[in-house]
Amino acid sequence: xxxxxxxxxxxxxxxxxxxxxxxxxxxxxxxxxxxxxxxxxxxxxxxxxxxxxxxxxxxxxxxxxxxxxxxxxxxxxxxxxxxxxxxxxxxxxxxxxxxxxxxxxxxxxxxxxxxxxxxxxxxxxxxxxxxxxxxxxxxxxxxxxxxxxxxxxxxxxxxxxxxxxxxxxxxxxxxx
Numbered sequence: 036x037x038x039x040x041x042x043x044x045x046x047x048x049x050x051x052x053x054x055x056x057x058x059x060x061x062x063x064x065x066x067x068x069x070x071x072x073x074x075x076x077x078x079x080x081x082x083x084x085x086x087x088x089x090x091x092x093x094x095x096x097x098x099x100x101x102x103x104x105x106x107x108x109x110x111x112x113x114x115x116x117x118x119x120x121x122x123x124x125x126x127x128x129x130x131x132x133x134x135x136x137x138x139x140x141x142x143x144x145x146x147x148x149x150x151x152x153x154x155x156x157x158x159x160x161x162x163x164x165x166x167x168x169x170x171x172x173x174x175x176x177x178x179x180x181x182x183x184x185x186x187x188x189x190x191x192x193x194x195x196x197x198x199x200x201x202x203x204x205x206x207x208x209x210x211x
Contacts, residue, residue: 081139088135095128111166119162126163129154134183144186148208151187155194156202164191 098105099121111120133154137147154160164187174181186209193206 084135084139088132091131092128095124095131099124099128110170115166119159122159123163123166126154126157126160127167129160130163134180137183138179144183145208145210147183148186148190148206149203152190152194152202152206152208155187155191161191 098108102117102121105121105124108124109120111123115123130151133142133147133150136142137144142150155164171181171184174184190206194202197205199205
C-alpha cells in the first residue's frame, strides 16, 4: 500500500509538473503574441505618421509654390509680405519635419532640442516662430506638440538672453 501511495504521489506530482509547464508555456506564448501585436501596431503607427508627413510636405510644397493655394492655409498677419509668408511656410515645413522625426522616435527630445537650437540661429526662423505664436496658442496645453512648443519658447528665451556667441552651448537640453 505504501509503495502504491508513493507511486500515485509521484504520478500526481508529474502530472502537476506537466500541467504547470503547459500553463507557463501558454502564458509565455500569450505574452509573445501580445508583444508581437504591440510591435505591429507601432509599425502601423510609424507608417501612418510617415505617410502623414509626406502628405503634409506635399500640401505645403504646393502652397509654397502657388500663392493662390497658400491663401487657403495662410493665417499669418496680412501685413507680412507674401515672400516672407512663403518663407514662413518653408520654416514651418522644417519645424514639422523635425517634430515628426521626434514623434517617430528617430530623434529624442535632446536631439530635437539641439537641431532646433541650430535652426533658431536664422533670423527668419525666429520671425516665423514669433509669427506663428497664435497658431500654437490654440493647442491643447497637455498635448505633446504644445509641450515641445513650450520647450522651444524656453530655448528662444535662452538664446535671446545668452551673452555668448557660442550658441551651441546655450540652454539645457532636456533629457528623456
